[in-house]
Amino acid sequence: MPYSDPTSPQNFSSDLAETFEDCSLKELRAVKRYAEALVEHREREARLEEDEDTEERPEEMPDDVPARATLTIKEINDNRYYYWQWRDGDTIRSQYKGPVNSDG
Incomplete structure (x- = not known):
């Protein structure tokens, strides 16, 4: 069976396909690792967003606060x-809710 060059995906721009064709083997392997890591990251982010959308929200929670937020004093x-x-990534975000009632 004769060997033939791979064809680029239909949704690739010709510039992107040419860029990959000009890469060395070492560069292509680095791109492969990066692309796989990026796919995993985006899939994880999508799962987290999906989980966030399905979590039950307390009635008093504002719309701009994620469902995964906890109440802190x-x-x-x-x-x-x-x-x-x-x-939020490496940052801890806070939003004011109100004073703690000392009545219990």
């Missing part, structure tokens, strides 16, 4: 306040 100047808190 912070003490500021001897006063206690509720904050919604969640992780």
Whole structure:
């Protein structure tokens, strides 16, 4: 069976296909590793977004706070306040909810 060159996917631009054709074997292997890692990352992000959409939201949770947020108490100047808190990548985000009632 004769060997034939692979064809690029139909949705690739000709510039992108030519860029890959000009790459060395070492560069192509690095691109392959990067593309596989990028696919895994995007699939994971999509699953997290899907999970976030299906989580049950407390009624008092604002729309701009993710469903995965937790309620946290912070003490500021001897006063206690509720904050919604969640992780956004490497950053911890907070949004004010209101004062903690001392009545229990």
